[in-house]
Amino acid sequence: MTDAPSYGFDTLQIHAGAKPDPATGARQTPIYQTTAYVFRDAEHAAALFNLQEVGFIYSRLTNPTVAVLQERLATLEGGVGAVCCSSGHAAQIMALFPLMGPGCNVVASTRLYGGTVTQFSQTIKRFGWSAKFVDTDDLDAVKAAIDENTRAVFCESIANPGGYVTDIRALADITDGAGIPLIVDNTSATPYLCNPIAQGATLVVHSTTKYLTGNGTVTGGCVIDSGKFDWSANDKFSSLSAPEPAYHGLKFHETFGPLAYTFHGIAIGLRDLGMTMNPQAAHYTLMGVETLSLRMQRHCENARKVADWLENDDRIDYVTYAGLPSSPYYERAQACYPKGTGGLFTFAVKGGYEACVKLVDSLEIFSHVANLGDTRSLIIHSASTTHRQLTPEQQEAAGAGPNVVRVSIGIEDADDLIRDLDQALAKACG
Template sequence: MTDAPSYGFDTLQIHAGARPDPATGARQTPIYQTTSYVFRDADHAAALFNLQEVGYIYSRLTNPTVAVLQERLATLEGGVGAVCCSSGHAAQILALFPLMAPGCNVVASTRLYGGTVTQFSQTIKRFGWSATFVDTDDLDAVRDAIDENTRAVFCESIANPGGYVTDIRTLADVADAAGVPLIVDNTTATPYLCNPIAQGAALVVHSTTKYLTGNGTVTGGAVIDSGNFDWSASDKFPSLSAPEPAYHGLKFHETFGSLAFTFHGIAIGLRDLGMTMNPQAAHYTLMGIETLSLRMQRHCDNAIKVASWLEQDDRVDYVTYAGLPSSPYYERALACYPKGTSGLFTFAVKGGYEACIKLVDALDIFSHVANLGDTRSLIIHSASTTHRQLTPEQQEAAGAGPNVVRISIGIEDPDDLIADLDQALTKACG
């Protein structure tokens, strides 16, 4: 496509990055199921390995099918480049990898997916990294948590599981003042509902497994580079600003400018960590993105109808959906997420833990799975599953208390979803 920024979202989600196959004229992006690529000659091979020429070497690094997805995601998010990988968790490590070093820390929101909390509070310690968790609505607390060893601030645009919405602009201002990038997980919102880069984020991460693919078939992740952060403004990010020994002293930021992070993510991140997205997964995700705006709008429309019904039900203590006027985040949602606040939220069941378990077991249409963002409606009791490894205090902070279930509203008939919840609540609450 040419002049891509002039096209609307609905056009870009279908066409960005895709061109007819030059060999066959195939209209749909082919699945390039190959491990390696033939070099034109020895000089061509050397230029590719020296990062003097862009091209395909080996599918751990680059693949034509994956490249289309990377370009499409970068376009939809308003970034300069993207790196796709094997899962959302892989994307988080890939995003932090060029920034961190032993002794460094990331300041992270307390309202994160339970697996992310575990990854940040436990697993990254093995790299000598650490995380400080704060309520990102408390900007003073964020400022106080940032110290000389902080290398990033991390949040979710719409938090999993509670559906809380983040004021990205104000958080980005705090990160900018401290000279560190804001990384925003935009999985729940998708670029249809939220553009973190336009609101000041330096990097965006996704679990493409969820709404972007939308059909529950493949796992994947992505890191989108805004191209706006000055990696050479301080000595905090030597992986991007200082000479790289593996490439004979090449300086990524000096050499590649706004694309420094993207090139590092491929040339070093994927090269050495090996968290590659396979081409078939990229193909499924590309097909899913073609209908992203249609699905997301239906997710939002269904969610507000189901959430409104649940809020009026005597068997329910509260509902966390930010699209409800009763939500403390309602005004923020209108301002920052005018198209809607996705299809993910929680509600508390009277009767506590046992009632939640009975509810999950009694549902017919809702599937009990550890996933979200599917066309199908999904439910899970986070305290006994996805957030099980967290302390009770961490569970409450994340919005995953023992009396709470998380639901991901699909694109089915909303009246059918309400009827299913009604009969299950009757069985669960007596």
């Protein structure tokens, strides 16, 4: 597409990055199910391996189907480039990889998906990295947590599981002052509801498994670069500013400018970590993205209706949906997320842990699964599943206490969802 920024979101979600296949005229992006690509000659091969020419070498690095998805997501998020990978968890490691080193730390929100908390508090220690968890609503605490070894601040735009909304602009002001990037996981909001880069984020990560694909078929992840950060402003980010031995001393930021981070993600990250998205997964996700705005509108409408009903039910202690006027995040959500606050939230059931377990076992339309962002409505008791590895204090901080269930509201008839919850609550709380 030419002059892509002039097009609206609904047009870009269908057309960005794609064009009819030059060989066959196929209108839908083909699945290029190939591991390798034939070089024109030896000189062409050498130029590709030296990063002197852009092209396809081997599908661990680049693939035409995946490339279309990368360009589409970068366009929708307002970034200069993107790197797709095998899962959302892979995307988080890919996002940190060019920034971190032994002894470095990331300041992370306490309101993160339980698997992310585990990855940051346990797994990254094996790389010699560490994480400091803070309440990102407490801006003074965020500032105090940043030290000379901090290389990024990490948060979620709409936090999983509680549906809390983050003041991205306020965090970006802090990271700009500290000279470090702000990384925002935009999985729950999607670029349709929130544009973190426009609010000051440096990098955006996604689990494309969720709303972007939207049909519960494939896993995937993506890292999108704003292209706005000066990686050479200090010596903190030597992977991007200093000579790279594997490419004969090439300096990524000096050579590729705004695309330095994206090129590093492919030429170093995918090359050595191998967290590759397969072309079939990219194809499914491309088809999902085509209807993203339509689905997100319905997710938001249904979630507001279900949350309203739950809030007025005597069997419920509280509902965390930021689209409710009673939410402490309501005004922020109206200002920063004017199209809606997604389909994800939690509610606390009177009767505690046992009532929650009974509830999820009694539902008929809702599926009890460890996923979100599907067209189907989903439910899970986080304390006994996704957040099981966390301490009780961490569970409470993440909004996943023992009396809380998380719902991902789908695009079914909202009245049917309410009837299903009503009959299950009767069994759980009877």
